[in-house]
Amino acid sequence: MIGDLLEILLTAGFWAATIRIVSPLILGTLGELICERAGVLNLGIEGIMTMGAMAGWMWVYQGGDLWGGIVFAAFIGALFGMFHAGFTVYLGLSQHVTGIGITLFASSLSYYVFRMLLPTATTPPKITPFQPFAVPVLSDIPVIGEALFTQTPLTYLALLSVPAVWYVLERTPLGLAVRMAGENPVAVESQGIDVLVVRTGAVMVGSAFMAIGGAFITMSAFDAFYFGMINGRGWICVALVIFASWRPGKALLGALLFAGLDALQVRAQQLAGAQIPYQFFLMAPYLLSIAAMVVMARRARYPKALLVPFRRGDRV
Amino acid sequence: MTVKTGDVTPLLSFRGVTKRFGPLTANDAISLDLKAGEVLALLGENGAGKTTLMNILFGHYMADEGAILIDGNPLPRGSTDAAIHAGIGMVHQHFTLAENLTVLENITLGTEPLFSWRRNIRAAREKISSMAVEFGLDADPDKLVGELSVGERQRVEILKALYRDARILILDEPTAVLTPQESDSLFQTLKKLTARGLAVIFISHKLNEILSHTDRVVVLRRGKVAGTVKTSDADRAGLARMMVGEEVKRPTAEAMEPGAPVVRLAAVSCKAGSEAQSLKSVSLEIRAHEIVGLAGVAGNGQRTLASLLSGLAVADSGDVEILGAPGTDDPTALVARGVARIPEDRHATGVVGEMPLWENIISEERRSAEIARAGIVIDKGRALERTRNLIKEFDIRCEGPEAETRLLSGGNMQKLILARVLSRGPRFILANQPVRGLDEGAIAYVQRRLLEARKEGAGILLISEDLDELFALSDRIAVMYHGHLSPARPASELTVGEVGLMMSGQGAEAA
Ligand SMILES: Nc1ncnc2c1ncn2[C@@H]1O[C@H](COP(=O)(O)OP(=O)(O)O)[C@@H](O)[C@H]1O
Numbered sequence: 173m174i175g176d177l178l179e180i181l182l183t184a185g186f187w188a189a190t191i192r193i194v195s196p197l198i199l200g201t202l203g204e205l206i207c208e209r210a211g212v213l214n215l216g217i218e219g220i221m222t223m224g225a226m227a228g229w230m231w232v233y234q235g236g237d238l239w240g241g242i243v244f245a246a247f248i249g250a251l252f253g254m255f256h257a258g259f260t261v262y263l264g265l266s267q268h269v270t271g272i273g274i275t276l277f278a279s280s281l282s283y284y285v286f287r288m289l290l291p292t293a294t295t296p297p298k299i300t301p302f303q304p305f306a307v308p309v310l311s312d313i314p315v316i317g318e319a320l321f322t323q324t325p326l327t328y329l330a331l332l333s334v335p336a337v338w339y340v341l342e343r344t345p346l347g348l349a350v351r352m353a354g355e356n357p358v359a360v361e362s363q364g365i366d367v368l369v370v371r372t373g374a375v376m377v378g379s380a381f382m383a384i385g386g387a388f389i390t391m392s393a394f395d396a397f398y399f400g401m402i403n404g405r406g407w408i409c410v411a412l413v414i415f416a417s418w419r420p421g422k423a424l425l426g427a428l429l430f431a432g433l434d435a436l437q438v439r440a441q442q443l444a445g446a447q448i449p450y451q452f453f454l455m456a457p458y459l460l461s462i463a464a465m466v467v468m469a470r471r472a473r474y475p476k477a478l479l480v481p482f483r484r485g486d487r488v
Numbered sequence: 489m490t491v492k493t494g495d496v497t498p499l500l501s502f503r504g505v506t507k508r509f510g511p512l513t514a515n516d517a518i519s520l521d522l523k524a525g526e527v528l529a530l531l532g533e534n535g536a537g538k539t540t541l542m543n544i545l546f547g548h549y550m551a552d553e554g555a556i557l558i559d560g561n562p563l564p565r566g567s568t569d570a571a572i573h574a575g576i577g578m579v580h581q582h583f584t585l586a587e588n589l590t591v592l593e594n595i596t597l598g599t600e601p602l603f604s605w606r607r608n609i610r611a612a613r614e615k616i617s618s619m620a621v622e623f624g625l626d627a628d629p630d631k632l633v634g635e636l637s638v639g640e641r642q643r644v645e646i647l648k649a650l651y652r653d654a655r656i657l658i659l660d661e662p663t664a665v666l667t668p669q670e671s672d673s674l675f676q677t678l679k680k681l682t683a684r685g686l687a688v689i690f691i692s693h694k695l696n697e698i699l700s701h702t703d704r705v706v707v708l709r710r711g712k713v714a715g716t717v718k719t720s721d722a723d724r725a726g727l728a729r730m731m732v733g734e735e736v737k738r739p740t741a742e743a744m745e746p747g748a749p750v751v752r753l754a755a756v757s758c759k760a761g762s763e764a765q766s767l768k769s770v771s772l773e774i775r776a777h778e779i780v781g782l783a784g785v786a787g788n789g790q791r792t793l794a795s796l797l798s799g800l801a802v803a804d805s806g807d808v809e810i811l812g813a814p815g816t817d818d819p820t821a822l823v824a825r826g827v828a829r830i831p832e833d834r835h836a837t838g839v840v841g842e843m844p845l846w847e848n849i850i851s852e853e854r855r856s857a858e859i860a861r862a863g864i865v866i867d868k869g870r871a872l873e874r875t876r877n878l879i880k881e882f883d884i885r886c887e888g889p890e891a892e893t894r895l896l897s898g899g900n901m902q903k904l905i906l907a908r909v910l911s912r913g914p915r916f917i918l919a920n921q922p923v924r925g926l927d928e929g930a931i932a933y934v935q936r937r938l939l940e941a942r943k944e945g946a947g948i949l950l951i952s953e954d955l956d957e958l959f960a961l962s963d964r965i966a967v968m969y970h971g972h973l974s975p976a977r978p979a980s981e982l983t984v985g986e987v988g989l990m991m992s993g994q995g996a997e998a999a
């Protein structure tokens with residue numbers, strides 16, 4: 173049994189599946205991470221991903237092109253980010269309550285719009301999704317090449333956004349302002365920068381990432397939109413941010429760990445046949461992730477001003 | 489159009505600046521001028537409105553009325569960006585630094601266009617180190633601010649302002665957090681800065697510093713300018729009078745016959761957590777109508793003793809008797825017995841800053857018949873009325889009973905705590921550093937209240953690092969050193985020198 177599992181780990185198919193599963197997770201996690209580094213928890217993520225999945229797909233289904241669909245999904249995501257920021261950043265309302273509200277609203281709205289535009293569809297209608305693209309030369313490397321370099325362009329985008337987000341946060345003046353807004357908003361104001369604008373911008377950009385993560389599922393992993401598609405991935409992303417201690421690189425590691433366990437469990441189900449109930453395998457990645465969280469979260473270094481609203485003219 | 493008539497336009501002038509918070513007028517039609525190269529002291533009690541005025545200048549707050557002119561041109565209201573570009577730099581009373589970021593990141597934030605491809609770290613590092621050498625402000629640019637001492641953080645704050653070419657430097661109570669040596673080096677730096685034409689607004693309520701390091705003094709009292717004098721023409725008594733409105737005199741204790749014991753500790757040992765000093769066989773008796781002063785350098789077991797007496801810790805061995813019953817780990821029970829607690833750190837353990845005044849006032853007796861109907865439902869009407877009365881009686885300056893407590897100044901927060909505990913007529917008062925960080929007026933007030941409580945029959949344990957205070961108020965004084973407590977001896981038989989020696993472990997009785 174153990175031997176069989178190890179054998180799975182050596183197959184290119186397993187790694188390719190892991191990379192596929194990781195793509196939406198890493199996009200969502202980076203989105204959440206950007207919001208939280210600026211000091212705003214965004215629990216709207218689950219709904220924003222659903223909205224992105226619907227919006228991008230619908231764009232293509234209505235005749236738009238694939239990349240146009242991604243841009244549209246990002247735009248819709250940013251729009252919901254703007255709502256979230258309006259309530260939490262400008263009005264200083266509870267980030268938890270607003271986020272859950274956005275998730276409920278955005279999820280329901282997605283299904284509503286879907287039904288409204290396609291009232292008669294019974295079997296989910298399909299689009300032609302992003303196709304795998306083999307990177308010349310690199311894809312010829314055994315195992316790794318097949319796993320990493322025969323993916324869809326959206327996966328490459330997701331993987332490349334990890335160093336990109338890291339670079340912007342750590343190496344540019346804008347990233348410094350975002351991080352400072354999450355650590356001590358008064359310090360940001362004291363340097364002549366508008367905290368509310370910085371936070372709102374971060375939440376909008378972060379939400380756009382989440383929506384693209386959602387769109388990956390309907391436009392790259394599958395080719396249709398149906399109910400319950402996001403299936404808790406947004407919440408996984410929220411947990412991964414903590415696991416990653418708010419660092420993009422560690423976020424990728426965490427997402428890979430979860431995705432790997434998920435890819436492994438599907439294959440382990442087949443190995444075990446009917447001896448072990450399949451629900452056990454479905455549960456395994458979550459259980460192991462919780463265990464990893466418990467270990468990692470102890471050392472997590474929170475942005476100091478996470479969840480703390482900033483009001484102009486308040487006592488400094 | 490202003491017609492220049494020979495005089496130079498002042499670098500900065502306030503014209504009738506008024507700021508209100510609800511019914512409270514924090515700044516009332518304030519006008520003042522500042523010239524280049526001048527050190528202007530802004531003197532005033534806690535809550536006089538000094539920080540508010542500077543927050544308006546720096547653009548954190550928007551004034552309700554009035555204008556601020558820089559070189560004769562009006563400064564846009566409510567914009568820190570405009571203030572920085574006008575050459576104003578502010579070192580806040582509570583530093584505005586991000587602890588998880590480096591010194592360099594804290595200094596350079598906002599100095600480059602936000603949308604550029606990279607931060608110019610090398611140039612920034614060079615500029616910081618050359619400024620550090622020039623003005624005597626060492627700081628390692630790559631250290632995290634969280635790893636710096638308070639003095640170092642203040643240097644970073646000053647560097648932050650200088651990095652942006654400030655012409656006017658605001659220092660809000662800079663010496664409150666510094667050791668005497670650090671203060672001296674700060675004054676050295678200020679000299680170098682003013683020599684280059686920088687103007688400094690120096691906020692403090694320490695008269696000595698103001699008299700020796702500033703050129704002119706503006707005194708604020710209750711939000712108004714109470715007077716302006718050249719420092720060379722000023723003297724301590726005059727400034728103090730202007731600041732408080734009357735002569736402040738710290739009260740002195742009158743002789744009084746002690747009554748029955750209220751607290752008795754016999755050979756008490758108590759293990760403390762890792763960071764506090766344990767108690768080693770401590771014996772002490774505190775009687776009614778008596779103040780026992782506890783001297784000692786911080787960290788010698790005072791905190792553990794305070795925890796023991798307020799029901800936050802229990803003794804491992806020995807006898808503890810508090811108001812006729814054994815010690816307990818139930819603070820509520822002690823409060824019910826008549827123990828009053830004035831904690832060392834007002835903000836952390838004295839009040840809940842986010843709660844309104846009235847909730848803090850009733851927080852120790854939520855279930856009493858007076859406040860709660862049937863011991864369950866809080867009668868808010870009564871609580872509010874009680875709070876209003878106490879605000880009046882203890883002269884707490886605030887927006888009202890519903891205001892958030894964190895908005896109070898230090899002195900007013902301490903008055904709130906006094907109001908909470910003294911209004912119950914306590915029989916034992918644990919006063920841990922009751923005047924730390926307060927201004928003269930508030931110090932005198934707190935001390936007077938403690939002496940009144942003593943007169944009414946309370947026994948008081950006064951923990952303080954200030955020997956003058958201990959000698960002025962205490963009937964007897966004991967010294968704590970490494971968890972051991974010397975026998976309490978009448979203050980009249982001791983000298984400051986003797987107690988000082990015992991505090992460093994050299995006195996005969998300290999071991
Ligand atoms: N943002 C605020 N909201 C409400 N009240 C405030 C605020 N800032 C200051 N105050 C009140 O204004 C008064 C003046 O405070 P402050 O300027 O901090 O005094 P100082 O610096 O002279 O000690 C105090 O009574 C304080 O409670």
Ligand SMILES: [Mg+2]
Nearest residue numbers: 538539581660
């Ligand atoms: Mg102040």
